[in-house]
Amino acid sequence: MGIKDTFNLAWVPSMLLLGLVYLTYVLIGGVVFWKLEGDLGQKDISLLLRSKNILLTTYPCLNQEGLEAVAQVVQDASKVGLSLRGNYTTDGFWKFTSSAVFAATVVTTIGYGNMSPSSDAGQIFCVFFALFGIPLNVVVLNRVGKYMLALERNISDFLVKKTKRRRCTRFFVHLVSYLSGTVLFFVVPMIVFQMHEGWTFSQAIYYCFITLSTIGFGDFVADSNPEKAYPEWYSVLMASWIFFGLAWLALVINHSIDILERLSNHLKQRRGGQKQEGGSPDTGEADEKAETKTPPEPQ
Known part of the structure; x- marks a missing residue:
């Protein structure tokens, strides 16, 4: 394999361009946060x-x-999680329900930081629990995401057979899927958190995205205010929302990545066509154009 095959001339500029776009995006974000929050x-x-x-x-x-x-x-x-107001104390963070939610934030890598194990045994267990739990969480979420995608495709194929309009039908199914997921995993939780946590709607929607994207700053954490008495079902609802919301948001992100890759392939095809018209075809790029990305079907 020659040097030209190892370092494809079409691959190196695109990689440099992608790195430049990434660096520019991060620096622009830093400037905006600096101006807004400084x-x-x-x-x-x-x-x-x-x-x-x-x-x-x-x-x-x-x-x-x-x-x-x-x-x-x-x-x-x-x-x-101890309340300092009045002459009473709460059960603290480490109840069974809140401990289960903490375990969910560990394996999902959210990691709010509002609570963490302090004993030596708890810290060692957390290491091994995360070591095996994080890959397990990725596998389970991937499988759930595949079933969500398969369900969406089945509905789309059924409607295509009825309407005979493939492109419009698929666009409509994707749109309904996105809107219903937004309502289920953002709008409804936003209302629930506004009622039970006393947050504003902007704070609640901010918390929803920071949680489901696994960023987990920890500045807002539901079910953690020692001044409030939460119902028992609240923690169960939170854990369920985190799990299915992560699977749905991962599916949306995968769709976005697929769209960007298709757009990139389309631009490469146009550039390759212009080169062929100019008499200098690129065989490596032509082979790359032949590749298409198809998400795996659930087993």
Whole structure:
């Protein structure tokens, strides 16, 4: 195999272009977040420093060391889900239902960070639990996504036989699938979280996407407020929503990747046709054009 075969002349520029687009996209995102959040961050710091000075002035018996001790107590209480308001305590984070949701966030790699094992045995178990649980989760979600896709295809094929309009029917089925998934995994949970967590609709929809995309910042976490008493079914509903929502969003992302790859192949075909008209056909690119991506059918 020669150097030209190893480093395809059509592959290297496209890879460099893709890397340039990726880097540009990340840098643009950094600039936008910097402009949107930078000034607010400075204002938040100024307000916190002012509140600190007011607190030290109001309570002269509380010095810097005492304030740090109070802050440490508040931080430790937040880690275990302990309420500091009133003369009562809650069960904390590590109930069975919340522990099961935590296990789900581990294997799905969401990892909010609001709760984590503190014992040596719990940390070691978490390592091995994630080591085997993450691949298992990927396999199960992949299989569920395949069945979702197969169901969508069966409905599409049935309607194509009735209408005899393949392209319009498939577009309509995809559109209905996307809209119904959006309602089921974003709109309905948004309303539920707004009712039970007291979030705004923008905060709720933000939490839904951050969770289902497995980004999991942890700034908003459902079923974790120690000041609230949640019903038992709430955790079960959350775990079910996370599992099926992850499968649906992964299917949507795979559809988007498929569309982008088809668009890229189409552009390559046009470029290859122009080269052939100019008398310099690219055989490696012609072989690549012949490849088509078809998602696997469920077994």
